[in-house]
Amino acid sequence: MATSVEIKDLSLNYGSVKVLDRLNLDIAEGEFIVLLGPSGCGKSTLLNCIAGLLDVSDGQIHISGKNVTWEEPKDRGIGMVFQSYALYPQMTVEKNLSFGLRVARMPKAEIDSRVKRASEILQIEPLLNRKPVELSGGQRQRVAIGRALVRDVDVFLFDEPLSNLDAKLRNDLRVEIKRLHARLKNTMIYVTHDQIEAMTLADRIAIMKNGVIQQLADPHTIYNKPVNLFVAGFIGSPSMNFIKGDLQGATLSVDGQANIPLANYQFANQTNGASILGIRPEHILVGEDARKMPVQLESEIEIVEPMGADTVAWTKIAGQSLTFRAAAEVHLEPGQKVLIGFDPGRGSVFNVESGNRI
Amino acid sequence: MTALAPTSIGVEPSGPRPRHITAGRIGIYAFLIIAALFFLLPLWVMVITSMKSMSEIRAGNIFALPMQPTLDYWVKAWSSACTGVSCNGLAPGFFNSLKITALSVPVSIVIAMINGYALSFWRFRGSELLFGILVFGAFVPFQVLIYPIIFALSRVGLFGTLPGIVIVHTIFGMPILTLLFRNFFASLPSELFKAARVDGAGFWRIFFWVMLPMSVPIAIVAVILQVTGIWNDFLFGLVFAGRENLPMTVQLNNIVRTSTGTVEYGTNMAATVLTGAVPLIVYFVSGKWFVRGIAAGAVKG
Numbered sequence: 001m002a003t004s005v006e007i008k009d010l011s012l013n014y015g016s017v018k019v020l021d022r023l024n025l026d027i028a029e030g031e032f033i034v035l036l037g038p039s040g041c042g043k044s045t046l047l048n049c050i051a052g053l054l055d056v057s058d059g060q061i062h063i064s065g066k067n068v069t070w071e072e073p074k075d076r077g078i079g080m081v082f083q084s085y086a087l088y089p090q091m092t093v094e095k096n097l098s099f100g101l102r103v104a105r106m107p108k109a110e111i112d113s114r115v116k117r118a119s120e121i122l123q124i125e126p127l128l129n130r131k132p133v134e135l136s137g138g139q140r141q142r143v144a145i146g147r148a149l150v151r152d153v154d155v156f157l158f159d160e161p162l163s164n165l166d167a168k169l170r171n172d173l174r175v176e177i178k179r180l181h182a183r184l185k186n187t188m189i190y191v192t193h194d195q196i197e198a199m200t201l202a203d204r205i206a207i208m209k210n211g212v213i214q215q216l217a218d219p220h221t222i223y224n225k226p227v228n229l230f231v232a233g234f235i236g237s238p239s240m241n242f243i244k245g246d247l248q249g250a251t252l253s254v255d256g257q258a259n260i261p262l263a264n265y266q267f268a269n270q271t272n273g274a275s276i277l278g279i280r281p282e283h284i285l286v287g288e289d290a291r292k293m294p295v296q297l298e299s300e301i302e303i304v305e306p307m308g309a310d311t312v313a314w315t316k317i318a319g320q321s322l323t324f325r326a327a328a329e330v331h332l333e334p335g336q337k338v339l340i341g342f343d344p345g346r347g348s349v350f351n352v353e354s355g356n357r358i
Numbered sequence: 359m360t361a362l363a364p365t366s367i368g369v370e371p372s373g374p375r376p377r378h379i380t381a382g383r384i385g386i387y388a389f390l391i392i393a394a395l396f397f398l399l400p401l402w403v404m405v406i407t408s409m410k411s412m413s414e415i416r417a418g419n420i421f422a423l424p425m426q427p428t429l430d431y432w433v434k435a436w437s438s439a440c441t442g443v444s445c446n447g448l449a450p451g452f453f454n455s456l457k458i459t460a461l462s463v464p465v466s467i468v469i470a471m472i473n474g475y476a477l478s479f480w481r482f483r484g485s486e487l488l489f490g491i492l493v494f495g496a497f498v499p500f501q502v503l504i505y506p507i508i509f510a511l512s513r514v515g516l517f518g519t520l521p522g523i524v525i526v527h528t529i530f531g532m533p534i535l536t537l538l539f540r541n542f543f544a545s546l547p548s549e550l551f552k553a554a555r556v557d558g559a560g561f562w563r564i565f566f567w568v569m570l571p572m573s574v575p576i577a578i579v580a581v582i583l584q585v586t587g588i589w590n591d592f593l594f595g596l597v598f599a600g601r602e603n604l605p606m607t608v609q610l611n612n613i614v615r616t617s618t619g620t621v622e623y624g625t626n627m628a629a630t631v632l633t634g635a636v637p638l639i640v641y642f643v644s645g646k647w648f649v650r651g652i653a654a655g656a657v658k659g
């Protein structure tokens with residue numbers, strides 16, 4: 001598939017602070033890419049560079065095969081949706097939608113038909129004559145999306161578009177954005193620090209930390225095969241259990257108290273020494289189910305957190321705390337002794353020194 | 359469960375909370391009324407004195423109402439009191455001040471607005487420094503600058519002219535007005551500006567279509583500052599306006615100081631009230647707008 005956005009060795013400095021450092025990213029046409037990372041890691045900065053709102057310090061940006069590194073935002077074929085909606089407060093919804101088109105001196109009839117189409121897609125026709133203050137948060141964000149939609153661009157940029165909305169609305173709009181992508185098939189670059197949004201929307205997720213992409217892969221791979229400790233800990237809630245130990249061959253010995261055989265684990269790059277076994281709470285089974293697992297341990301429940309759909313329980317093995325997720329029907333209570341089991345083949349092993357998956 | 363317990367006054371709370379008059383509240387109102395009276399007193403004395411005959415003024419009580427109220431002094435102050443050699447009253451000064459204010463206020467505000475907008479959204483190398491210098495300008499005592507400005511204006515032939523005084527007012531209004539507008543624009547979300555950039559709008563289009571409509575409340579504040587400041591100005595008018603364009607304040611001073619024999623208190627009082635009327639009216643009229651403009655949150659999106 002053709003590349004839509006190509007970022008080559010992009011660097012951006014604020015004075016002496018390096019926010020982005022020689023970043024490379026290729027995005028295919030029609031792909032939905034999510035940039036995910038903790039606050040301050042440079043997601044918005046990267047998006048602003050792609051949009052042309054920030055001058056890059058070094059490197060190139062290509063959009064639809066054209067080098068746009070020095071182009072104005074309007075000439076890059078991008079539309080952008082912001083966290084704070086950024087609607088023009090003194091203009092009606094219709095004027096907000098058509099502003100960019102009027103600036104470009106498009107014929108009136110064309111403007112009208114585009115505004116009509118966008119407002120149909122987003123179901124905001126009844127709101128066209130209202131001012132932004134008269135809209136709810138969800139409606140405002142729809143208008144903001146519409147503003148990018150009317151411009152008929154190749155690439156949509158979203159900067160945390162849903163984070164000002166309440167949980168329910170966020171879910172609804174998330175689905176709507178997914179539907180929009182399925183319908184329009186534009187390239188979309190979406191910044192968020194909500195991992196649910198990332199997992200549900202993305203074709204590929206780019207996990208960023210300190211201006212560097214840690215891993216770029218589809219959600220399944222990110223979830224199941226994180227390349228390093230940062231990615232492993234960042235994705236998943238409750239987060240992955242990390243069991244520290246010493247790896248010799250295919251056995252991890254935990255403080256000399258327990259030996260965990262990693263027989264099923266596919267080592268990519270086996271390195272003996274201080275290592276961490278990462279295992280997701282949902283991959284740990286309890287009770288009868290645990291008996292079928294290659295690794296089985298006795299442990300005592302410390303805390304139980306019922307979540308409704310399931311239950312999260314806290315326990316300890318060899319002095320290290322461990323959480324696991326059990327079906328809501330399983331009866332668990334603090335102090336109870338249970339058998340837990342897991343398959344190390346579903347986990348990840350990291351070298352402590354490098355932090356990388358081995 | 360039983361119903362909620364009634365309160366000490368025997369009514370179950372429902373609907374708007376009854377307003378109680380407390381001692382604190384009475385104290386506040388008493389203080390406000392006294393303060394208002396205190397500040398109104400001079401105005402009151404001036405207005406009644408301007409309507410009293412000379413003999414009555416001499417007779418004594420400055421707080422007493424006039425026995426035979428007359429508007430003669432007002433007419434005289436407006437149209438025939440002597441300022442130095444000419445005896446045309448304050449009217450010419452009024453129109454001069456009107457001209458100076460009407461030109462200086464929009465010019466200074468428009469420039470300051472563009473400055474503030476450029477300094478907050480179109481940062482360039484050294485823009486922070488420029489802003490710093492501008493704000494520092496607010497602390498330079500303007501007496502220091504009078505001679506250099508006289509010199510510069512005479513070089514270009516604008517000393518003692520209407521454009522000259524307008525330029526002077528514009529320059530001296532710049533630091534505080536730029537500060538006002540820059541801080542206002544800096545408080546707007548930068549995403550709004552980015553959105554307009556993505557929509558393809560340039561410097562002027564963003565200014566006129568997006569920023570200007572949002573700046574009405576702050577522009578009203580600027581207008582109030584400038585109208586009162588420029589109308590009340592004495593020094594610049596005296597130095598820079600030239601004989602033809604002396605503002606009302608300067609002419610008032612001349613009237614009060616031109617004494618032919620007796621001091622005509624009535625005329626002086628009337629002239630003073632007339633001169634002060636414009637800023638007063640501006641406060642009365644705009645005060646309401648001012649508060650409304652800000653309270654209406656015209657700025658919030």
Ligand SMILES: Nc1ncnc2c1ncn2[C@@H]1O[C@H](COP(=O)(O)OP(=O)(O)OP(=O)(O)O)[C@@H](O)[C@H]1O
Pocket residue numbers: 014017019037038039040041042043044045046193
């Ligand atoms: N104008 C600026 N001057 C200096 N440093 C800046 C500036 N803007 C951003 N930064 C720094 O750049 C880094 C990246 O900022 P950015 O806004 O891209 O973060 P982000 O990943 O979008 O975070 P968030 O999730 O909180 O939005 C931050 O460490 C921030 O402190």
Ligand SMILES: [Mg+2]
Pocket residue numbers: 043044045159
């Ligand atoms: Mg951000």
